[in-house]
Amino acid sequence: MAPFCAKLSSCIFKWDQEDVQGLKEAKRGEWKSSHSGHEPTEEQLLATITSGEQRRHCRWRSRGVEDIRRMISGLLESVWELTDTTGLRLVNHDTMHHVWEVQQKHLECLQDPPGLKLYTKVGTLHKGGKELDVLRCARGSSSLESFHRHQCAFIPGWQCNASHMQMYMLEGLSRWNMARAKEAVAVEGASALRSFDVRLMSHLNSLSQRVLGCALVPEFTPPGKPTDECTAVEYLLGQTNRGDLLAPAPAPENPSQVLEEEEEEAYAPIHMPELLAGDARDQLLEGDTEPTEPVTPKTSQCDSRGVVGWESGLNRTTTALSAKEEADIVRLYTALHDMYKQ
Numbered sequence: 001m002a003p004f005c006a007k008l009s010s011c012i013f014k015w016d017q018e019d020v021q022g023l024k025e026a027k028r029g030e031w032k033s034s035h036s037g038h039e040p041t042e043e044q045l046l047a048t049i050t051s052g053e054q055r056r057h058c059r060w061r062s063r064g065v066e067d068i069r070r071m072i073s074g075l076l077e078s079v080w081e082l083t084d085t086t087g088l089r090l091v092n093h094d095t096m097h098h099v100w101e102v103q104q105k106h107l108e109c110l111q112d113p114p115g116l117k118l119y120t121k122v123g124t125l126h127k128g129g130k131e132l133d134v135l136r137c138a139r140g141s142s143s144l145e146s147f148h149r150h151q152c153a154f155i156p157g158w159q160c161n162a163s164h165m166q167m168y169m170l171e172g173l174s175r176w177n178m179a180r181a182k183e184a185v186a187v188e189g190a191s192a193l194r195s196f197d198v199r200l201m202s203h204l205n206s207l208s209q210r211v212l213g214c215a216l217v218p219e220f221t222p223p224g225k226p227t228d229e230c231t232a233v234e235y236l237l238g239q240t241n242r243g244d245l246l247a248p249a250p251a252p253e254n255p256s257q258v259l260e261e262e263e264e265e266a267y268a269p270i271h272m273p274e275l276l277a278g279d280a281r282d283q284l285l286e287g288d289t290e291p292t293e294p295v296t297p298k299t300s301q302c303d304s305r306g307v308v309g310w311e312s313g314l315n316r317t318t319t320a321l322s323a324k325e326e327a328d329i330v331r332l333y334t335a336l337h338d339m340y341k342q
Contacts, residue, residue, distance in 0.1 A: 004075075004079065007075055008072065008075060010071075011063070011068060011071035011072045011075055012062060012063060012068055012072075012110055013060045013061065013062055013063065014060070014061055014062075014063055015054065015058050015059070015060060015061075016058055016059040016060070016061055019057060019058035019059050020054075020058050022057070022130065022132060023049060023053060023054065023057050023058055023132065024045060024049070025128070025130055026057075026127040026128040026129070026130035026132055027045055027048050027049055027053075027127070027128060028040060028045060028128065029127075029128025029129040029130060030048070030127060030128040031044070031045065031048065031128075032128075033128070055137075056125075056134055056135065057125070057132045057133065057134065057135065058135075059118075059119050059135060059137075060137065060139070061112060062110055062111050062112045064111075065107045065108055065111065068107050068110065069104060069107060072100070073100075076091075076096060076097075076100060079091050080093050112139075118137060118138045118139050119135045119136065119137055119138070120135065120136045120138070121133050121134070121135060121136075122134050122135070122136045138181075147176065150172075150176065151169075151172065153172075154168050154169055154171070154172030154173075155168050155169075156168070162233050162237065165232075165233045166232055166233040166234055169231075169232035169233060170231065170232060173231070173232070174196065174198075175196045178196055181219070181221070182219050190218060190219045191216055191217045191218070191219070193216075193217055198222075198223060201217045201220045202220070202222060204216055204217055205217055205220060
């Protein structure tokens with residue numbers, strides 16, 4: 001697997017030949033000083049160059065789209081017939097061919113941004129009588145260090161719906177990309193402004209260009225055009241055919257009519273079911289005996305047992321009681337069941 005990944009990487013990127021030639025000259029000087037001035041062969045010289053030295057002193061550039069497509073296709077053709085010790089093929093031809101056909105549309109995304117310096121000079125090193133630049137690359141996995149731990153901090157809570165989750169994720173990703181880009185690439189005259197407001201920085205640069213003739217935030221890059229690419233929650237829901245959770249609610253054709261209907265529903269009277277449906281004799285089960293005493297019908301002033309005095313219609317808006325209300329209270333209290341008087 002490691003040799004295949006190394007070959008795949010070489011199909012996408014290539015070393016800057018000028019930097020490689022400078023590193024070779026430095027290693028040739030080291031060889032001569034340690035071998036009594038003897039000139040090394042090309043094979044001996046390449047054997048002395050380590051991968052760490054190449055990454056430290058040489059720049060890596062992406063190949064063209066057509067070159068990448070041609071070289072990866074050739075690499076895949078060379079592995080179709082590879083088998084393990086038991087004779088089983090390592091690569092399924094149909095599956096890999098389908099994956100390669102689908103993924104070719106992303107080759108343009110692997111290209112280095114034009115005009116953007118991905119390498120920063122962090123120092124120099126003397127080797128073999130030559131002075132080599134020590135470079136730091138903004139490309140690679142270094143910009144994703146601890147990303148998943150920071151990703152948890154994008155969501156300020158444990159519960160939120162799909163729309164809010166998408167909003168938090170996009171804002172967090174935007175801030176992360178802006179912060180990492182500012183740290184990875186050295187921009188001459190970079191400002192000390194600590195803001196993630198895209199509109200503010202855009203207006204600030206626009207005004208400073210008109211007044212001062214230069215941008216006050218030179219490291220700011222305006223956002224690109226939307227590509228309709230699904231990200232974060234939108235991508236997850238798209239994979240599970242639940243993209244409707246992020247779709248905006250359909251707007252009503254006549255908003256005023258909808259508001260009127262909602263108001264009518266809000267103020268519509270609530271019809272309570274009758275507390276007693278028919279006579280109590282109609283509710284006797286088979287085998288029950290008919291009560292000897294007449295059943296008192298249940299009204300709004302009776303409890304569930306039919307005891308009078310429940311929910312009396314007293315006027316609670318006044319602070320004093322009239323003589324009639326006092327008499328009604330005494331009468332209702334007297335009519336209460338003994339269990340309510342305790």
